[in-house]
Amino acid sequence: xxxxxxxxxxxxxxxxxRGLAANSLQAYRRDLARYLAHLEGEGVDDAARIDRGRxxxxxxxxxxxxxxxxxLARTISALRGFHRFLAxxxxxxxxxxxxxxxxxxxxxLPDVLDYPEIERLLxxxxxxxxxxxxxxxxxxxxxxCGLRVSELLALEAKDLSLNDGFIRCFGKGSKxxxxxxxxxxxxxxxxxxxxxRPLLLKKYDTEVVFLNN
Numbered sequence: 001x002x003x004x005x006x007x008x009x010x011x012x013x014x015x016x017x018r019g020l021a022a023n024s025l026q027a028y029r030r031d032l033a034r035y036l037a038h039l040e041g042e043g044v045d046d047a048a049r050i051d052r053g054r055x056x057x058x059x060x061x062x063x064x065x066x067x068x069x070x071x072l073a074r075t076i077s078a079l080r081g082f083h084r085f086l087a088x089x090x091x092x093x094x095x096x097x098x099x100x101x102x103x104x105x106x107x108x109l110p111d112v113l114d115y116p117e118i119e120r121l122l123x124x125x126x127x128x129x130x131x132x133x134x135x136x137x138x139x140x141x142x143x144x145c146g147l148r149v150s151e152l153l154a155l156e157a158k159d160l161s162l163n164d165g166f167i168r169c170f171g172k173g174s175k176x177x178x179x180x181x182x183x184x185x186x187x188x189x190x191x192x193x194x195x196x197r198p199l200l201l202k203k204y205d206t207e208v209v210f211l212n213n
Contacts, residue, residue: 001046001047001091002045002046003036003039003040003044003045003046003047004036004045006047006082006086006091007029007032007033007036007082009085009089009091010032010081010082010085010086011025011028011029013085014028014081027074027078028078028081031074031075031078031079032078032079032082034075035058035075035078035079035082038057038058038061039054039058042054042057047086047091047092048091048092048093050083050092050096051096052096052097052100054096055079055083055096055097055100059072059075059076062075076097076100079097079100080095080097080100083095083096083097084097118143121139122136122139122140122143124139125139127188127191130195130196130199130200131196131200131213133188133191133192133195133196134192134196134197134200134210134211136188136192137185137188137189137191137192137196137210138152138210140184140185140188140189141167141181141185141188141189143185144181144182144184144185145167145169145179145180145181145185146179147169147179148171151169151170151171151177152169152210153208153210154169154170154208155167155169155208155209155210156207156208156209157207157209158207159209160189160209162181162186162189162190165180165181165182165186166178166179166180166181167179167181189209192210193209197209197211200212200213
């Protein structure tokens with residue numbers, strides 16, 4: 001069967017049986033159309049004639065264009081799905097992409113704030129209001145202790161040992177951590193506990209440290 005017809009059948013499979021969104025279908029079509037153009041350049045228009053060597057030559061050609069590992073990985077995924085479909089439907093004798101290695105995307109280091117940016121961030125809340133004081137205490141504690149938001153929001157009164165200079169928090173998998181806390185953060189948390197939290201607490205009874213409105 002001609003490759004154009006194979007591609008049409010595969011696109012129908014993706015749209016109807018797998019229910020892919022239009023954007024995903026467009027991405028598959030674009031990657032596979034480039035692949036079929038390469039095969040056409042090699043004089044191939046029959047799925048049964050596609051072997052591992054032809055697939056690898058196409059991928060080497062793409063790599064020579066300077067495409068990113070992410071783009072190459074996406075293309076390999078498209079090829080795998082296409083050839084797996086052809087083999088399953090009996091339109092090709094085998095899947096030439098089986099065990100094909102996918103390039104690993106490079107790990108990007110996260111961007112971090114510099115000290116002036118951190119100072120501006122900490123100074124954003126207005127501590128003259130109950131919510132502003134709460135927000136300042138939250139930001140100071142997160143920054144001083146390296147807390148995740150989920151860890152911060154789960155803090156209870158029993159987890160604070162400010163006089164001893166540490167707090168206890170629970171991270172992923174409920175793993176307990178004991179974290180030192182500096183004087184600045186401790187001071188803001190104390191101000192919140194005495195000046196803001198009672199106003200936010202109102203008639204409710206909870207041990208959670210940081211309350212909403």
